[in-house]
Amino acid sequence: MEDVTDPSFRYMCKRFGADVVTTEFISSDGLIRDAWKSRAKLNIDEAERPVGIQIYGHLVEPMVEAARIAETARPDFIDINFGCPVKKIAGRGAGSGMMRDVPLMVEMTRRIVEAVSLPVTVKTRLGWDEDSKNIVDIALRLQDTGISALTIHGRTRAQMYRGEADWTLIGEVKRHPNMRIPIIGNGDVDSGPKAAEMFDRYGVDGVMIGRATYGRPWIFREVKHYMATGEIMPQPSVEERVAIAKEHLAKSLEIKGERVGILEMRRHLSNYFKGLPDFKSTRLKLVTSSDPAELFSALDSVVERWSDFDMSAAVPPSLSHEV
Numbered sequence: 001m002e003d004v005t006d007p008s009f010r011y012m013c014k015r016f017g018a019d020v021v022t023t024e025f026i027s028s029d030g031l032i033r034d035a036w037k038s039r040a041k042l043n044i045d046e047a048e049r050p051v052g053i054q055i056y057g058h059l060v061e062p063m064v065e066a067a068r069i070a071e072t073a074r075p076d077f078i079d080i081n082f083g084c085p086v087k088k089i090a091g092r093g094a095g096s097g098m099m100r101d102v103p104l105m106v107e108m109t110r111r112i113v114e115a116v117s118l119p120v121t122v123k124t125r126l127g128w129d130e131d132s133k134n135i136v137d138i139a140l141r142l143q144d145t146g147i148s149a150l151t152i153h154g155r156t157r158a159q160m161y162r163g164e165a166d167w168t169l170i171g172e173v174k175r176h177p178n179m180r181i182p183i184i185g186n187g188d189v190d191s192g193p194k195a196a197e198m199f200d201r202y203g204v205d206g207v208m209i210g211r212a213t214y215g216r217p218w219i220f221r222e223v224k225h226y227m228a229t230g231e232i233m234p235q236p237s238v239e240e241r242v243a244i245a246k247e248h249l250a251k252s253l254e255i256k257g258e259r260v261g262i263l264e265m266r267r268h269l270s271n272y273f274k275g276l277p278d279f280k281s282t283r284l285k286l287v288t289s290s291d292p293a294e295l296f297s298a299l300d301s302v303v304e305r306w307s308d309f310d311m312s313a314a315v316p317p318s319l320s321h322e323v
Contacts, residue, residue: 004214006264008252010048012244013213017220019206020050025081025095028057028066042073043255050076052121056084058093060108067112067120077148078116080109082124085157096157099128102138110145119148123186123208126169129158139173143181151208154187161211164188171202184208190219192226192233199227215271218244235311238276242303245272246296253292262290269295276306 002024005013010021023041030038044051053070055078057063067078082105084095091097098105105124113120122142127133139150152173154165165187174183182205189195190212198207212219218236225233236244248268253261269286273279282305285298 003264003267006252007043007045007048007255008248008261008264009213009217009268010051011045011251012217012248013220014048016218017224018209018217019220020052021048022052022054022079023075025054025056025084026066026070028055028059028062031055031066031069032062042070044073044075052077052079054079054081054123056081056089056094058097060104060111063108064111064115067116071116071118075118077119077121078112079121079123080112082122083151083153085125085155085160090157096125096128099125099132099134099138099157102134102141105138106141106145109142109147113146120146121149121151122147123151123153125153125155125157126166127156129156132156133169135169136173136176139183140176140178143179147181149182149184149205151184151186154185167198167202170204174203174205182206186210188212189223192223195223196227215268215274217248237311238273238306238309239303241272241311242299245269245299249292249295249299258292259290262292262295265295269299273302273306275311276302276309 005022005024010023013021023044026038026041042053044053053073053075055063055066055070057066070078081095082098084090086095089095089097093101098108109120109122124135124138126135133156135152139152142150152170154167154170155161155163167185167187170183170185173179184206185198185202185204186208189198189207189209195207198204209219209223222233225231249265252265255261256264266287270283282298282302286295289295289298
């Protein structure tokens with residue numbers, strides 16, 4: 001999730017129980033050209049482990065070199081993104097655009113597996129469009145390259161994030177008699193009951209949660225609580241959300257410094273408070289202020305004004321938001 005899963009957000013997700021996290025995807029071209037923004041995304045912290053560095057690109061040699069560079073940052077694994085549906089990525093053959101050239105996808109994956117000593121994982125989709133849902137064949141061919149695990153998003157590239165994710169083919173991949181590697185399902189998991197259903201119905205080895213974490217890193221706590229007890233946790237109160245937002249802001253400032261730390265927090269801060277009534281003016285402060293003291297003060301004002309609001313009535317961030 002570009003510009004979302006930065007180090008401070010990954011820290012928050014881990015704190016709330018995420019078992020594994022990955023970096024924002026990193027352009028192979030950016031890495032081999034030593035672009036500062038791409039290189040900065042290699043920064044990982046011990047508290048994040050296990051953590052993977054996710055790379056994308058459309059040419060074999062740059063992707064192999066990018067994987068070698070990523071390996072020097074000492075992640076726990078390298079993840080190849082064959083799933084991003086965004087036009088500027090897929091349109092030039094990277095991300096899910098690679099699904100239009102399966103032999104190239106397989107060759108690229110094989111070369112990367114051979115080039116690094118770390119485990120390599122892949123994330124992809126069901127197919128390019130409704131007429132080419134070839135994920136079962138793709139999964140078997142990718143397994144033969146030596147990857148350690150495969151994550152499948154239950155939509156085609158043509159669907160983007162529209163409609164409901166179809167996990168049927170994910171289940172077919174998992175149940176295939178020749179499938180030996182772990183299969184991780186992804187798509188529309190936004191609650192404990194939904195995660196439990198995907199484990200029970202489709203037998204996947206893991207569930208990846210992406211967009212539902214946006215403004216809600218505590219979803220991992222909710223899922224684990226439901227899996228352990230069968231009970232749905234109450235939503236965090238306004239006071240707890242403010243405390244979480246403050247911790248996240250402080251971590252972002254610590255990692256990125258004042259200017260960048262604040263800029264990168266703007267996409268997160270107001271999302272912690274989705275559903276609060278008459279929040280527009282406070283939201284404006286949270287997404288425009290460049291002063292840490294003003295931001296912390298604005299967060300304090302949220303408690304003062306909305307401390308009695310029942311967040312269980314609030315609408316969670318929409319899964320329709322493309323990130």
